[in-house]
Structure formats: C-alpha cells, structure tokens
Amino acid sequence: MSQITTTCPWVTNDPLYQQYHNKVWGRPVYDDRELFAKLCLDGQQAGLSWLTILKRQANYEELFFDFNPQEIALMTQDDVERLLLDTRIIRNRAKINSIIGNAKAYLAYSQNGANSFSQLLWSFVGGQPVINHFNVMAEVPAQTPESQAMSKALKKLGFNFVGPTxxxxxxxxxxxxxxxxxSCPCYLESSAKK
Known part of the structure; x- marks a missing residue:
C-alpha cells in the first residue's frame, strides 16, 4: 500500500484506487500510445466510476492487444460480438466499437504527417501542465474551454466517447x-515534475 496520505476526497479506501491516485493520476504522460490507451479507457468510463474501469484495465489491455492501434483497427464485428460476451470488460457495443473506431482515427491522424498525437493533445494546454490551485472539490470543474476544444478536435478526427467532460x-x-x-501530498509532487 502507498505511504502517501490521500487527501483528494474522491479516492476511496480501495488500495488499487489509492495506488492510482498516488502514483499515476496527474503525472504527465507524453507517449503517444499511452495517451491513446488512456483516452480509450476514459471513454469506457462514461456513466460509470473510474474505479470500475481501473479494476478492468488489465482485461482491456489483454483483449485489445495492449492498446496497439494497428491490431485494434483490424478487429471485426465478429470480435465485437465475442467481446460483448466477455464479462471481464464493460459489455457495451458502442463503447467497444469506440475503441476500434478510435484506433482507426488514431492511425489516420498518425499517417497524415502532422504533429504526433502527444503534440496534438498537449497543444490544448500549451505543451505544459497547467498547475491549478484548488482547495476543495467544488472548485474543480467538470470541463473547461480547453477540454471543449480538445473534444471538438478529436471528434472532427473521428474519435468517439470524447466529450468535453x-x-x-x-x-x-x-x-x-x-x-x-x-492539501494533497501529490499536489506538490505533480507540480514539481514538468
């Protein structure tokens, strides 16, 4: 178990959730494929708690080729039907199809010779982490003009389950x-890593 005392109130006492909060959440990620995987997983969360997806993350990685977009893009509707029967993931046709569609959108974007996927995503915050100074959860927004712009751009590229929230x-x-x-010990740690 982590040695950090979790003070972000959204974290439950679940050890997996605490580990995620203390070691993963809020730490800058710049790798294209890691960002692609996280975007797909966040889309699976729609209408659910993040912990629900976090507990199934390894299953998603196994069933979706470690989020290799080249392999995911080759998946067929037969694969979708098979996945709809697999209780290890969220069995929602639209969400499963979104991962496949997002892989195709990712590949199309990557092949057009533009900036990397990471550069595209990070451009919405000027290429560097935005350090907010929220004292209570009520101050934390559900969406921002930047997330709205990101959502619009990703949808234009063909991505799904990428609303502003x-x-x-x-x-x-x-x-x-x-x-x-x-007040969270992770606040200073995340702020220091640029």
Whole structure:
C-alpha cells in the first residue's frame, strides 16, 4: 500500500484506487500510445466510476492487444460480438466499437504527417501542465474551454466517447492539468515534475 496520505476526497479506501491516485493520476504522460490507451479507457468510463474501469484495465489491455492501434483497427464485428460476451470488460457495443473506431482515427491522424498525437493533445494546454490551485472539490470543474476544444478536435478526427467532460477527466489523469487539491501530498509532487 502507498505511504502517501490521500487527501483528494474522491479516492476511496480501495488500495488499487489509492495506488492510482498516488502514483499515476496527474503525472504527465507524453507517449503517444499511452495517451491513446488512456483516452480509450476514459471513454469506457462514461456513466460509470473510474474505479470500475481501473479494476478492468488489465482485461482491456489483454483483449485489445495492449492498446496497439494497428491490431485494434483490424478487429471485426465478429470480435465485437465475442467481446460483448466477455464479462471481464464493460459489455457495451458502442463503447467497444469506440475503441476500434478510435484506433482507426488514431492511425489516420498518425499517417497524415502532422504533429504526433502527444503534440496534438498537449497543444490544448500549451505543451505544459497547467498547475491549478484548488482547495476543495467544488472548485474543480467538470470541463473547461480547453477540454471543449480538445473534444471538438478529436471528434472532427473521428474519435468517439470524447466529450468535453471525458476529455477533462483525461487531461487530469495524464497530467495536462494538476487537479490534486493543494492539501494533497501529490499536489506538490505533480507540480514539481514538468
């Protein structure tokens, strides 16, 4: 178990959730494929708690080829039907199809010779983490103009399950914004890593 005393009140006493909060959430991620995987997983969260997805993350990684977009893009509707029967993931046709569609959108974007996927996503925060100074959860927004712009751009590229609220949760998780409360020990750790 982690040695950090969790002060962000959204974290339960579940050890997996505490580990995620203390070691993953809010730490900057710049790797294209890690960002792609996280975006897909955040889309699976729609209407559910993050802990529900976190507990199934390894299953998603196994069933979706470690989030290799080249392999995911080759999946067929037969694969979707098979996955709809697999109790190890969220069995929602639209969400499963979104991972496949997002892989195709990711590949199309990657092959057009533009900036990397990471550069695209990080451009919405000017390429560096935004360090917020929230003292209570009521101050933390569900979405921002930046997450709205990211959502619009991703949808234009063909991505699904990337609404502005999902995009903001994604931005928080991959350290584009530091939304640890100022009283949380992770706040200073995340703020120091630029």
């Amino acid at each position: 999902i995009c903001y949760a994604f931005m928080q998780a991959v350290g584009m914004v530091n939304d640890h409360l100022t």
